[in-house]
Amino acid sequence: MRSDNRKYNQLRHIEIVPNFLDHPLGSALISFGRTRVLCSVSMEEKVPKWIRGSGQGWITAEYSMLPSAGIERMQREATRGKIGGRTHEIQRLIGRSFRSVCDLSVLGERTVWVDCDVIQADGGTRTASITGGFTALMMAVNKMMDSGILKKNPLRERVAAISVGIVKNEVMLDLDYEEDSAADVDMNLVMTESGKIIEIQGTAEKNPFSKNKCNEMIDLAFCGIKKLLDYQQETIGKI
Amino acid sequence: MRSDNRKYNQLRHIEIVPNFLDHPLGSALISFGRTRVLCSVSMEEKVPKWIRGSGQGWITAEYSMLPSAGIERMQREATRGKIGGRTHEIQRLIGRSFRSVCDLSVLGERTVWVDCDVIQADGGTRTASITGGFTALMMAVNKMMDSGILKKNPLRERVAAISVGIVKNEVMLDLDYEEDSAADVDMNLVMTESGKIIEIQGTAEKNPFSKNKCNEMIDLAFCGIKKLLDYQQETIGKI
Amino acid sequence: MRSDNRKYNQLRHIEIVPNFLDHPLGSALISFGRTRVLCSVSMEEKVPKWIRGSGQGWITAEYSMLPSAGIERMQREATRGKIGGRTHEIQRLIGRSFRSVCDLSVLGERTVWVDCDVIQADGGTRTASITGGFTALMMAVNKMMDSGILKKNPLRERVAAISVGIVKNEVMLDLDYEEDSAADVDMNLVMTESGKIIEIQGTAEKNPFSKNKCNEMIDLAFCGIKKLLDYQQETIGKI
Amino acid sequence: MRSDNRKYNQLRHIEIVPNFLDHPLGSALISFGRTRVLCSVSMEEKVPKWIRGSGQGWITAEYSMLPSAGIERMQREATRGKIGGRTHEIQRLIGRSFRSVCDLSVLGERTVWVDCDVIQADGGTRTASITGGFTALMMAVNKMMDSGILKKNPLRERVAAISVGIVKNEVMLDLDYEEDSAADVDMNLVMTESGKIIEIQGTAEKNPFSKNKCNEMIDLAFCGIKKLLDYQQETIGKI
Amino acid sequence: MRSDNRKYNQLRHIEIVPNFLDHPLGSALISFGRTRVLCSVSMEEKVPKWIRGSGQGWITAEYSMLPSAGIERMQREATRGKIGGRTHEIQRLIGRSFRSVCDLSVLGERTVWVDCDVIQADGGTRTASITGGFTALMMAVNKMMDSGILKKNPLRERVAAISVGIVKNEVMLDLDYEEDSAADVDMNLVMTESGKIIEIQGTAEKNPFSKNKCNEMIDLAFCGIKKLLDYQQETIGKI
């Protein structure tokens, strides 16, 4: 039995508070159990150098943890003067995931910034960031369409993400910190409404795993993501 | 008349949510109107090099703004790779303020970290950080006394802070962002329960000011701080 | 037909030159077609702070590209003063892969450094780094056993890695730079001799992909890795 | 009695050597007792990005201590690779002070750089920097008017600064290093010829202070600044 | 007798492999005994800011050692986040040497980058870098003339470099690492075909040396450089 009486295939309590902030185009505070991430989306009327003049836009993400998000206080990356490898890995994942369902030419020569700030961490911060970040992105796109900046919706499908893993030989959905620390395998999946995979990242922290286990994890993740997408739709509707 | 119908000597709506986070020793989400700062306090069983062996502790603060806290998205200091001058100035002010009412030898060779993360900015972020940070500090100290880490309370008096300023020749309390931008003079005061000044910082952004105006501002700040201290006491009691 | 007349399931020309360098414990220059990576392994008699006193060792990797490895000259990361996100992502992948087949307690309190320097880049640099790096790691371990530093072999299984992808709807093995640029999906797999997955990373750069395609890619990668492991064994034998 | 037989309301020996350097527009070596600061002013025909096109100029200051200025050798900030919080605080104070008496539109789209390099430190380096820096600034402005770059003088009033403090319950003027280290309260005031306050910064390093003591310190500072302004006028005349 | 049976005036085994890389304009892997440096030359259609509009080009060099080039693994400069003094010194030397035989106005407003990456280090890495780098530079210039980018050859003379030193009172040519470590004096000379000196850098690591010894070293270096230039000519011809 899991520590909070969850079944192996059960999500933690999910909550999405839209419009948590006044200033950005879109924002949402998302909770996966005790994990809480503040996601916000801003827009800038310029693009990175390498696509200037292409007529295309860009979506990029930044991810950060507040120093007291975890059990032990962590040093700020600003204080250390550099961004760590784990942060780089996560923010690249978020940006890539959103770009792959976005028609960047519809966006025009604009950069969309998705900021994911982890207020509290208890496992699954990157999947909460993607799910909450996409919710805020939809809100921002809606506002840009309302104000006439965008003529049509550049987003093709909705996106959500969840973690799965193998803990004590059992495949489990949505690992919390304690489960994640004990896991033999940790996998993150980003998927679309139509059941397609955007990103799969599976890591054998302790024991390499078979292709069968890989498929079991993918199936379980798909069930979880379906529930997240339903919840996302209840909160802010469809594209 | 001020934009939100406040009188010249009136605070904005103040709110303190204690225990906003699960992990740190103390935490509080404080709002001064639309300005919201998440304050949290952690403790580390070591001190900076220059006081090792002295038997004394240390209190230090870090201040940061989320990139979408303000009207325009700001670049993260972690991304720029260095902490800006304004941030340095503010976090030094917060740390100094708290040390000046703390008996550091009662603390023992420990460092207390006060993190002030601005979730939303509308003027007064440094005074909200001090007022909310001290609230979280009291909670942390209480917890350290309950668990026997501290034998007695190292804090001598409670502390709060407020801004005052001169806007269109009128002395005003607790400036919001718009008022602050238009102010001729901007002053921040940190005071104690006993009406003593810990820190006074007054800056003539546009017009130098007389000693009389200086005294008017101090008096007005004192009234505001008294109300903050009352509110603080209702929320978490006395020392 | 692929640009170099390869079949969809065919590796590029593979070559491993062992002992390319005189000083490190193990070294190999590996080529996957025109991609060439110089891998070397060194050992240090200390471990990172967080495992000191645990009796366990650590394996870590660094990855870098020479400025003229690619078609356009790239700025050195040393000149920019920081390591980019892609580099971080790759070196974390390499280190994790090797740790997952190593009994770190057999290693003792030592750090093993695996350096992967890309001399020339034409796609697949991270999979060449893993395959060549593991070869150099085996050589280093053999030398440490010969000299009595290690009593037994800490490596449980041999490891290799390959990329697969979907290019114009066709699943393909071992993508070169041109194919990689045109790919809808890019996937990297790290596997063991016993056919277990250590790491799977699949990214839909352009079009999300189905679970069936995911399985096709895994199967194709497995065939490629089997050939790499055979070649590795011819070069330096078994564990 | 103070260590150098000064009365509580007496300045240290003040000396200003104008034109200490050949290259900058204005320069002065100022001494407050053993504290010596080399101030120089340069001009650049461009402004920071955020005011480009506004027709306005900018004044900015940089402050630094030579490594052997103090009792113990200090590490250079260039060697550490970053500017410390104290330095940031001081150079922001200097720049702000000068901008508040300057009509930046008369300056035109130019940046004036005020460099304050502390050759020897014995307390009061920031107030010596402001007093000496303003002297050099006047010289630079005179030269720019002589050469026709400026049509009229953008400076409205002369500026000087002094420290005051409470040491063993006594209010004192112009603290040296030893007094500053023992002070309960340390206050810096920047004032104009007309007796207006530009900046007030008072800090209770050890004991919070009353509003009465605050006023006593302001009055004492005003006397000191008046003498500094007289001395400044003897050296380089009026605006 | 020297450790590898060389005479005092004998070079180590020299080898130059041209076209070691596919992408850059010119490349060469040079060996001075066990010292191996990979040199490559790229071109960029822009110049540093300070010569823009002058019609002149620029040649600049970067030098780096792979972490396992030496006996002990060295930390990467990218990881440390800054380039060390020795590296700066060497890459400035290489760039200066090449500019002094190049007519930069013939080059036009282009920057030529010479990258020298030390694969293995056994003394003399800077002189091998200059000798090999110039070889790659000639190849790059030839290619730019063939493709019509350059109308005539901007290089006036060929260049090579060698180290000499005083070891146990004996003047010696082309020191390896062991000899270099034991040397009283270490000198590097960069010379041209016509026997002119471009750069002379002599350092008494342990004992200052007389003018006579200085001349002996220059003469010996000249003999060595003559052989290097012969070898260079055999490999890639004349200018």
Next chain:
Amino acid sequence: MRSDNRKYNQLRHIEIVPNFLDHPLGSALISFGRTRVLCSVSMEEKVPKWIRGSGQGWITAEYSMLPSAGIERMQREATRGKIGGRTHEIQRLIGRSFRSVCDLSVLGERTVWVDCDVIQADGGTRTASITGGFTALMMAVNKMMDSGILKKNPLRERVAAISVGIVKNEVMLDLDYEEDSAADVDMNLVMTESGKIIEIQGTAEKNPFSKNKCNEMIDLAFCGIKKLLDYQQETIGKI
């Protein structure tokens, strides 16, 4: 004729003000014409890691230019966040020069810091730094012997340095900035009382030079250094 009526073999006006600062062990303000460098020497009771336990000391130098030392204001290296190549080159030269005449085992496990801060630059800052820095070093050593920290003098010989160069085909001593900018060859020599060379660095900025010219320059430098050593002896005596 040279711009200031000097003969080709004439030094500029040389002046050394000893004890310019109160705090360091030794200090001197040296002028070579308009070039002025403030040199100071401090001592620290610890050595760099790589010689700990060897019983040997270390001498290291730091060199910096004040931002308004030259004709154009230069950005501070502290502001840029890194030390430039030229600075590295110079401070390594100064440190090496002093170590080569010092018996580091007599020094004991101490680090001697030589700080050379260029107040005003008009050519020859590195040779003024060496000459002035050595003067301050002698003063510091004398103080350490007086106080019993050192039992005997670790310095074997006195040291000074001068520049020579070829300007319009004429060999010249002690180049000022204008001459240096026009020079075909620029050479710096560091020599001892006994007429031995510690360091020779000659660079053909524009035209490679012959061995004969090299010898002419060495001879001229030796005459200049002899005069500097005489002047140094008048100021602070012999070792």
